[in-house]
Amino acid sequence: MDTKFISRTIAGGLLVIILCLFYFQIIKGEGYLSKAKNNYIKAVNYPSIRGSVFDRNKTLLAVDKPNFNLAVIPYQIKGQKDSLFKELSYCSGMSEKRISVYYRRNFKNIFSPVDVLINIDKEKALEIKDKFKEKVVLRVIPKRFYTFDYEFSHLLGYVKEDKVVHKDIKKYGYSPYQIAGVNGIERTYNDFLKGEGGAELIEVNSRGRIVGFLGKRERVKGKDVFLSVDSRIQKIAYESLGEFTGTIIIMNPHTGEIISLVSKPSFNLNDFIEAKNIEKIFDDRKKPLINRAVQARYPLGSVFKVIVAIAALEERIITPFTTFTCEGKLAFGDTVFKCWSIHGQQDLYNALAHSCNVYFYQLGLRLKVEKIAKWAKIFSLDKLSGIDLPYEKKGLVPERKWKKKHREMNWFGGDTLNFSIGQGYLAVTPIRSALFMSAFVNGGYLVSPYVVKTVEGQDISYPKKVKIPVSSNNLKIVNQGLRGVILKKDGTAHLLESLNLKIAGKTGTAQTAGKSHSWFVGFFPYNNPKYTMCVFLENGGSGSKAVKVTYEMLKRLKEDNLL
Amino acid sequence: MGKTRIRIIICLLILSILSLSALFSALHQSGRMENEAIFYRQIAWITIGWLFLFAFSFVNYRLYFDLAFFLYIFNIALLIGVKLFGREIMGAKRWIPVFGINFQPSEFSKLVIIILLARFFSQDKETRGIFLRKMLVPLGLVLITFSIIFKQPDLGTALICLLLFFLLGLSSRLKKWYFIMPLALVVVASPLAWHVLKDYQKKRLLVFLNPATEPLGAGYTIIQSKIAIGSGKSLGKGFLSGTQNQFNFLPERHTDFIFTVIAEEWGFMGSLFLLLVYYLILKNILAIAKEAKDEFGALLCVGTVSLYFLHIFINIGMTMGILPVVGLPLIFLSYGGTHIFINFLLLGVVFNVSKQ
Numbered sequence: 057m058d059t060k061f062i063s064r065t066i067a068g069g070l071l072v073i074i075l076c077l078f079y080f081q082i083i084k085g086e087g088y089l090s091k092a093k094n095n096y097i098k099a100v101n102y103p104s105i106r107g108s109v110f111d112r113n114k115t116l117l118a119v120d121k122p123n124f125n126l127a128v129i130p131y132q133i134k135g136q137k138d139s140l141f142k143e144l145s146y147c148s149g150m151s152e153k154r155i156s157v158y159y160r161r162n163f164k165n166i167f168s169p170v171d172v173l174i175n176i177d178k179e180k181a182l183e184i185k186d187k188f189k190e191k192v193v194l195r196v197i198p199k200r201f202y203t204f205d206y207e208f209s210h211l212l213g214y215v216k217e218d219k220v221v222h223k224d225i226k227k228y229g230y231s232p233y234q235i236a237g238v239n240g241i242e243r244t245y246n247d248f249l250k251g252e253g254g255a256e257l258i259e260v261n262s263r264g265r266i267v268g269f270l271g272k273r274e275r276v277k278g279k280d281v282f283l284s285v286d287s288r289i290q291k292i293a294y295e296s297l298g299e300f301t302g303t304i305i306i307m308n309p310h311t312g313e314i315i316s317l318v319s320k321p322s323f324n325l326n327d328f329i330e331a332k333n334i335e336k337i338f339d340d341r342k343k344p345l346i347n348r349a350v351q352a353r354y355p356l357g358s359v360f361k362v363i364v365a366i367a368a369l370e371e372r373i374i375t376p377f378t379t380f381t382c383e384g385k386l387a388f389g390d391t392v393f394k395c396w397s398i399h400g401q402q403d404l405y406n407a408l409a410h411s412c413n414v415y416f417y418q419l420g421l422r423l424k425v426e427k428i429a430k431w432a433k434i435f436s437l438d439k440l441s442g443i444d445l446p447y448e449k450k451g452l453v454p455e456r457k458w459k460k461k462h463r464e465m466n467w468f469g470g471d472t473l474n475f476s477i478g479q480g481y482l483a484v485t486p487i488r489s490a491l492f493m494s495a496f497v498n499g500g501y502l503v504s505p506y507v508v509k510t511v512e513g514q515d516i517s518y519p520k521k522v523k524i525p526v527s528s529n530n531l532k533i534v535n536q537g538l539r540g541v542i543l544k545k546d547g548t549a550h551l552l553e554s555l556n557l558k559i560a561g562k563t564g565t566a567q568t569a570g571k572s573h574s575w576f577v578g579f580f581p582y583n584n585p586k587y588t589m590c591v592f593l594e595n596g597g598s599g600s601k602a603v604k605v606t607y608e609m610l611k612r613l614k615e616d617n618l619l
Numbered sequence: 620m621g622k623t624r625i626r627i628i629i630c631l632l633i634l635s636i637l638s639l640s641a642l643f644s645a646l647h648q649s650g651r652m653e654n655e656a657i658f659y660r661q662i663a664w665i666t667i668g669w670l671f672l673f674a675f676s677f678v679n680y681r682l683y684f685d686l687a688f689f690l691y692i693f694n695i696a697l698l699i700g701v702k703l704f705g706r707e708i709m710g711a712k713r714w715i716p717v718f719g720i721n722f723q724p725s726e727f728s729k730l731v732i733i734i735l736l737a738r739f740f741s742q743d744k745e746t747r748g749i750f751l752r753k754m755l756v757p758l759g760l761v762l763i764t765f766s767i768i769f770k771q772p773d774l775g776t777a778l779i780c781l782l783l784f785f786l787l788g789l790s791s792r793l794k795k796w797y798f799i800m801p802l803a804l805v806v807v808a809s810p811l812a813w814h815v816l817k818d819y820q821k822k823r824l825l826v827f828l829n830p831a832t833e834p835l836g837a838g839y840t841i842i843q844s845k846i847a848i849g850s851g852k853s854l855g856k857g858f859l860s861g862t863q864n865q866f867n868f869l870p871e872r873h874t875d876f877i878f879t880v881i882a883e884e885w886g887f888m889g890s891l892f893l894l895l896v897y898y899l900i901l902k903n904i905l906a907i908a909k910e911a912k913d914e915f916g917a918l919l920c921v922g923t924v925s926l927y928f929l930h931i932f933i934n935i936g937m938t939m940g941i942l943p944v945v946g947l948p949l950i951f952l953s954y955g956g957t958h959i960f961i962n963f964l965l966l967g968v969v970f971n972v973s974k975q
Contacts, residue, residue: 066901081890089850
């Protein structure tokens with residue numbers, strides 16, 4: 057009997073099988089092994105609890121609160137989804153449609169719980185869990201809560217779910233998401249605040265039933281952060297801004313501690329993290345998300361005269377007693393540069409008190425653009441302050457080279473005149489103005505501002521001071537001039553004298569294409585300054601508006617005994 | 620006893636042990652024996668199988684030559700009987716209860732077809748009317764069996780009956796073109812067969828072509844089986860340690876997917892060993908065929924080898940996803956009564972051929 061045919065068929069067939077086995081088990085074996093693990097190893101996630109944020113008096117500002125969610129496991133509700141959602145809707149009062157939307161949005165895989173009822177009342181959650189037993193899973197998820205809806209929005213920033221990579225266990229269903237800070241303190245100090253999510257690795261069988269326990273990673277709570285900010289002062293500062301767009305900064309001139317930092321318009325932080333009215337916030341032409349204290353720059357206006365004054369003294373162009381005569385205007389070339397009044401003969405003290413433009417035009421003509429820019433840069437107006445808030449903007453100090461490069465025009469004498477009264481191209485963030493003012497009162501040091509003082513009891517502020525090459529005598533002269541702004545009956549901020557706080561400072565009206573910006577940058581008490589402050593109103597009108605706001609704020613702070 | 624037969628018996632002993640150990644593992648779930656009864660029943664089936672082997676080795680195989688037509692008619696009657704009175708399990712009528720056992724006449728058909736074809740293909744050397752008598756008549760008879768089984772529905776067994784016809788025919792002394800021609804015809808006509816298939820059979824074929832279309836439905840078995848086999852890698856995960864098996868990701872693992880359990884727990888090496896044992900059995904049966912006293916005996920051996928081979932190839936092929944899932948057991952290994960009896964019985968017949 058000839059068995060060749062069948063022998064060959066068998067040999068061929070077995071060879072095919074062996075080759076296939078070789079392919080699946082040897083060549084692709086590793087890949088299938090990980091798929092097999094993927095099958096039976098699942099992770100149950102425990103999201104991390106973020107650290108809390110407190111103010112300097114340990115008032116709670118931000119905290120993770122437990123949020124009660126009810127979830128379903130897709131595998132277990134196969135075929136009865138619709139009827140289950142109907143019942144859940146009936147018990148919870150949430151619409152069936154909403155439940156379905158959550159189901160679709162939160163679906164990860166058929167073994168992982170999917171949140172369908174989110175942030176419900178604790179009692180209700182327990183009641184529903186009791187009724188539906190194994191069909192639903194009660195999940196307690198930490199959720200960010202902010203004590204103040206509006207006052208701290210820019211300072212604290214906010215959080216959102218962010219993708220993080222946990223390559224090792226991600227494939228077993230470990231949540232690739234973690235809550236991360238997006239702006240403000242929440243962002244800068246995210247590494248301290250975030251903590252670590254935990255997970256349990258379990259073995260499940262094909263029905264999703266837990267049959268074994270492989271290991272657990274404990275979650276680690278994030279660290280608590282303590283601010284230098286006083287929430288009581290912050291609240292009053294916020295309210296004092298009223299309907300104005302703008303910012304108020306109050307800080308310690310010696311250490312750089314920020315005591316209050318508010319920006320308006322603001323937004324409701326608790327609504328924002330839940331994405332409520334989010335389109336309205338994004339579409340708002342006033343851009344409420346911007347922290348105007350550090351993320352926007354403006355012309356300084358007459359506040360810049362403080363820098364020009366110290367420059368002129370240091371460059372020995374004037375003495376405090378050098379006088380110029382103001383006739384209400386100064387003709388330069390073909391153009392007439394105006395003052396806002398006719399001041400007559402002015403020395404430095406009077407010129408600062410009256411904010412006389414002509415006096416500073418004369419200084420500008422003598423200093424020239426180079427020297428003005430040099431002193432603006434000595435006070436770091438063109439640099440970042442290094443404050444522990446994200447997305448800070450640099451200031452701009454114009455120069456001949458800069459204008460040539462960016463405006464493709466030569467620097468004209470008129471530019472110098474504008475520059476000397478803080479108009480033209482000069483642009484500075486409000487925090488920067490508070491910092492240079494601090495240098496005048498702390499003996500000529502540039503300090504680094506900071507908002508966070510301690511993390512979990514550990515002082516993380518490293519007060520950094522840079523000495524400016526400026527004589528303390530000249531600083532005293534300017535400070536005396538600034539005191540005159542309030543003290544003198546015809547000073548531009550004389551209103552503040554009635555508070556009896558020995559305030560010194562400088563007003564500013566920065567002209568813009570539209571309504572002027574209004575500034576008041578100052579310090580008090582004059583003899584032994586404890587605070588510097590910057591009140592800035594975007595398109596707020598003349599400097600007197602900022603003085604008014606400052607007055608109202610300090611009055612309340614004084615009444616409440618907070619100074 | 621001849622050396623060949625002793626070799627076969629040794630291989631068969633190994634397979635019996637393998638069958639019970641694989642079943643022992645397949646019945647475990649998360650370290651606990653889930654269904655002991657099945658294990659003890661398999662011990663009983665295998666024991667009875669061995670008895671069948673020895674009993675039938677004493678029955679003169681020439682007897683089947685004379686009984687061929689009677690057996691054929693009897694089998695057709697049984698198949699029709701199943702159609703009328705059979706027990707329906709999972710949408711298919713394949714079983715009739717005999718003494719409390721679910722007997723599967725379609726398994727019996729394989730044996731009958733082998734005997735029938737061996738008779739047709741081995742008769743005298745007349746030249747006139749050969750094509751009609753040796754080719755068309757047996758083909759017609761096989762097609763009758765095929766259609767009835769196909770309607771049960773049991774696509775796997777039906778196909779095996781048809782394939783036996785071609786394998787035996789091509790091994791016989793008849794002209795090859797008798798068989799190559801209709802084989803080509805079947806291949807060409809197979810797209811038409813699509814319309815005859817039941818919905819679940821169509822689905823099986825579609826899923827075979829792309830298991831990912833239904834990862835939790837019909838494709839689930841194939842995907843999980845491939846993962847199990849592949850994850851065994853070269854040396855396997857060890858006895859009772861196959862996660863796919865132990866955590867219940869493999870359906871039908873004690874019957875049609877028993878190979879998957881072996882491949883996962885014993886790896887490539889274990890699978891190779893199993894294939895080697897199978898190969899030795901087939902090779903030794905073919906050695907018997909060569910030495911057979913007459914052509915009928917030789918064809919009975921070749922038929923047995925063909926049947927074994929088809930089962931091995933199709934079953935392992937479907938566990939790896941290279942062939943559609945048609946529901947064929949793995950010989951001597953899968954749990955089940957009838958097919959184990961038939962497999963042992965056929966070997967008994969082969970032994971008798973060897974003795975004569």
